[in-house]
Amino acid sequence: MYEIVGKKVLSPSVKLIEVKASLIAQKAKAGQFIILRINENGERIPLTIADYNSKKGTITIIFMEVGKTTKQLGKMNIGDKILNFVGPLGVPSEIEKYGTAVCIGGGVGIAPLYPIIRALKHKENYVISILGARNKKLLMLEKEIDEISDELHICTDDGSKGQKGFVSDILQKLIDEKKKINVVWAIGPVIMMKVVANLTLKYDIKTIVSLNPIMIDGTGMCGGCRVSVGGKTKFACVDGPEFNGHLVDFDNLILRNRRFICQEEESCKIKED
Amino acid sequence: MAVRKTKYEMPEQTPQERIKNFNEVPYGYSKHVAVEEAKRCLQCKNKPCMNGCPVEIDIPGFISCIAQREFDKAAEVIKAKSNLPAICGRVCPYESQCEGECTLKKIGEPVGIGRLERFIADYERNKGVKIPKKAKVTGKKIAIIGSGPAGLTCAGDLVKMGHNVVVFEALHDPGGVLIYGIPEFRLPKEIVKAEVNYITKLGVKIQYDVVVGKTITIDELTKEFDAIFIGTGAGLPNWLNIPGENLDGVYSANEFLTRVNMMKAYKFPEYDTPVKIGKVVATFGAGNVAIDCARTSLRLGAEKSYILYRRTEAEMPARIEEIHHAKEEGVIFHLLTNPIRFIGNEKGFLTEVECLKMKLAELDESGRRRPVPIVGSEFKIKIDTALVAIGQSPNPLIPNTMKGLKVGKHGNIETDDNGRTNIPGIFAGGDIATGAATVILAMGAGKKAAKAIDEYVSRDRNTVE
Numbered sequence: 001m002y003e004i005v006g007k008k009v010l011s012p013s014v015k016l017i018e019v020k021a022s023l024i025a026q027k028a029k030a031g032q033f034i035i036l037r038i039n040e041n042g043e044r045i046p047l048t049i050a051d052y053n054s055k056k057g058t059i060t061i062i063f064m065e066v067g068k069t070t071k072q073l074g075k076m077n078i079g080d081k082i083l084n085f086v087g088p089l090g091v092p093s094e095i096e097k098y099g100t101a102v103c104i105g106g107g108v109g110i111a112p113l114y115p116i117i118r119a120l121k122h123k124e125n126y127v128i129s130i131l132g133a134r135n136k137k138l139l140m141l142e143k144e145i146d147e148i149s150d151e152l153h154i155c156t157d158d159g160s161k162g163q164k165g166f167v168s169d170i171l172q173k174l175i176d177e178k179k180k181i182n183v184v185w186a187i188g189p190v191i192m193m194k195v196v197a198n199l200t201l202k203y204d205i206k207t208i209v210s211l212n213p214i215m216i217d218g219t220g221m222c223g224g225c226r227v228s229v230g231g232k233t234k235f236a237c238v239d240g241p242e243f244n245g246h247l248v249d250f251d252n253l254i255l256r257n258r259r260f261i262c263q264e265e266e267s268c269k270i271k272e273d
Numbered sequence: 274m275a276v277r278k279t280k281y282e283m284p285e286q287t288p289q290e291r292i293k294n295f296n297e298v299p300y301g302y303s304k305h306v307a308v309e310e311a312k313r314c315l316q317c318k319n320k321p322c323m324n325g326c327p328v329e330i331d332i333p334g335f336i337s338c339i340a341q342r343e344f345d346k347a348a349e350v351i352k353a354k355s356n357l358p359a360i361c362g363r364v365c366p367y368e369s370q371c372e373g374e375c376t377l378k379k380i381g382e383p384v385g386i387g388r389l390e391r392f393i394a395d396y397e398r399n400k401g402v403k404i405p406k407k408a409k410v411t412g413k414k415i416a417i418i419g420s421g422p423a424g425l426t427c428a429g430d431l432v433k434m435g436h437n438v439v440v441f442e443a444l445h446d447p448g449g450v451l452i453y454g455i456p457e458f459r460l461p462k463e464i465v466k467a468e469v470n471y472i473t474k475l476g477v478k479i480q481y482d483v484v485v486g487k488t489i490t491i492d493e494l495t496k497e498f499d500a501i502f503i504g505t506g507a508g509l510p511n512w513l514n515i516p517g518e519n520l521d522g523v524y525s526a527n528e529f530l531t532r533v534n535m536m537k538a539y540k541f542p543e544y545d546t547p548v549k550i551g552k553v554v555a556t557f558g559a560g561n562v563a564i565d566c567a568r569t570s571l572r573l574g575a576e577k578s579y580i581l582y583r584r585t586e587a588e589m590p591a592r593i594e595e596i597h598h599a600k601e602e603g604v605i606f607h608l609l610t611n612p613i614r615f616i617g618n619e620k621g622f623l624t625e626v627e628c629l630k631m632k633l634a635e636l637d638e639s640g641r642r643r644p645v646p647i648v649g650s651e652f653k654i655k656i657d658t659a660l661v662a663i664g665q666s667p668n669p670l671i672p673n674t675m676k677g678l679k680v681g682k683h684g685n686i687e688t689d690d691n692g693r694t695n696i697p698g699i700f701a702g703g704d705i706a707t708g709a710a711t712v713i714l715a716m717g718a719g720k721k722a723a724k725a726i727d728e729y730v731s732r733d734r735n736t737v738e
């Protein structure tokens with residue numbers, strides 16, 4: 001059992017929890033994820049690690065309440081225990097001294113971006129962060145990321161904070177301003193990552209995306225998380241979750257992530273009744 | 274008195290009844306029938322049946338106990354060699370092992386050794402399992418990676434020798450393939466739990482949610498433990514590598530069975546994990562896993578469950594009993610049929626599979642006739658779900674995260690006959706070493722490795738002290 005030792009409500013549907021998991025906290029690196037199962041009847045879901053503290057032995061995750069498990073998780077409080085919590089899974093981000101790195105986070109994708117920005121700064125990169133959300137309320141970690149970034153740009157779909165528009169508009173502007181960009185990290189909704197990758201492909205800028213397909217075991221056993229990368233089938237759990245954005249078949253990923261949408265609705269409905 | 278030529282029947286659920294539930298198909302022998310079946314055994318002096326048993330159970334010994342109605346003693350004889358008899362008695366391919374060597378085969382059917390083993394294991398479990406006395410504590414610590422049949426067997430044997438044994442399991446339940454792979458109707462999970470419970474009562478500790486190579490590394494384990502056994506199985510699914518394989522509705526057998534068995538998707542929405550199969554399911558492959566998929570599909574409500582196989586029934590690797598059960602339940606076999614692409618709709622869901630008719634040509638390296646396509650024989654079958662059950666490869670997680678471990682060309686960890694890898698103190702066995710095989714072979718490997726580990730840590734002690 002893994003105890004929740006910290007909780008923050010970032011917006012009505014976005015929560016942060018800090019979970020006591022000493023072994024994982026010793027090993028966790030930017031870009032990795034965990035899989036959790038709340039109780040005996042629960043499903044296993046992957047969540048990217050938003051932060052880790054090896055001294056305290058804790059892992060922080062930030063999630064949006066979109067399905068059965070995340071809604072249930074959102075209702076849990078400090079002192080509650082999660083039945084299973086496994087990790088750190090996946091390959092860590094390849095953190096090097098690239099030069100200038102543009103880190104783009106959309107929605108809850110901002111959460112896993114935070115440790116990556118920190119690691120990139122640690123390697124003395126010049127980090128330009130671009131954060132996007134549907135509206136001001138859904139924008140998270142602005143202050144934290146501002147503190148560790150060299151530049152911060154913000155946009156919202158409705159213009160309630162920062163520039164009105166999309167993260168790709170800001171990236172385009174940076175490119176137009178002839179900023180030398182050595183690498184782009186894009187984490188967020190699949191469609192956002194697709195748009196960013198299409199844009200950077202035109203300018204031949206190395207782009208890394210972090211994928212979030214449906215998973216079960218997280219150890220390469222089931223293949224449920226398979227994605228097509230450069231025409232080859234890869235498992236996001238063991239080969240990823242980060243991949244070269246220019247090679248990912250995002251359209252297939254969007255379809256594969258919808259495969260249980262009807263069952264998800266059914267499951268949510270029943271538990272709420 | 275003439276010996277009865279056929280095995281006593283084991284009563285089972287009718288096909289019509291059982292495709293509506295996930296309960297176990299056979300009910301097992303009654304005491305009376307078990308005794309009668311045991312009396313068929315000729316008690317051959319040379320014990321040919323034992324040559325076929327990877328865990329060396331004294332088969333005539335336990336059968337003779339049953340014939341004398343000494344069931345507790347029979348259990349002791351089995352338990353002297355096997356820690357998991359209720360599992361073996363259900364999933365072992367006895368027809369090609371112990372029963373395959375039985376002298377009675379010369380005049381008829383062999384003794385129902387599998388059924389008798391199952392009877393005794395169930396008898397003992399229902400009565401309350403006796404925990405044997407432990408050997409003197411040795412003070413040696415051994416780490417077992419993976420709680421599948423190889424790991425559990427190895428752990429059970431080592432703890433009985435007096436060692437301190439810790440099993441590290443990546444998933445949330447113990448049993449490996451016994452839990453995620455083999456369906457409830459063939460191996461009830463309560464039985465796996467009971468057998469694992471026996472192992473833990475012997476003193477084995479199991480730590481869940483630990484992915485060795487990620488949560489903790491082998492190098493770290495070597496600092497704390499005197500020896501390590503790797504039994505991480507053949508977890509990596511093989512694919513057909515044809516167009517459309519990433520469409521929604523195409524599952525690996527592993528994903529499908531894990532959802533249904535381990536995550537209990539057959540009880541959705543009581544359990545949160547869903548599975549969706551539609552009306553027509555096609556399973557590709559013809560091993561035991563494929564048959565499990567096809568039979569599971571019927572129980573989930575599929576109107577039609579097909580097996581598509583590129584060779585003929587004679588080449589099917591599945592156990593005869595499984596094929597027989599599948600046919601009884603209405604699984605339809607499309608033989609000499611090879612898929613060439615999956616076709617989907619605009620929403621990305623699978624709708625059809627295009628196949629080629631095959632014919633058998635000359636023998637290939639596996640000793641089976643090689644299937645070759647018949648030119649121009651393309652045809653399509655409408656399906657909602659495709660289950661790819663064409664085998665698994667060794668799980669690469671540990672070989673990939675450990676330096677210096679010798680790995681074969683199929684990704685299997687190389688070992689000698691006793692499970693020794695190229696690194697002293699590190700042992701491996703089961704599917705991770707052999708590639709996908711059977712539960713009993715994995716158990717046999719776990720057993721041999723346990724002996725070799727005991728020798729290794731004892732020798733170590735002799736030199737140190």
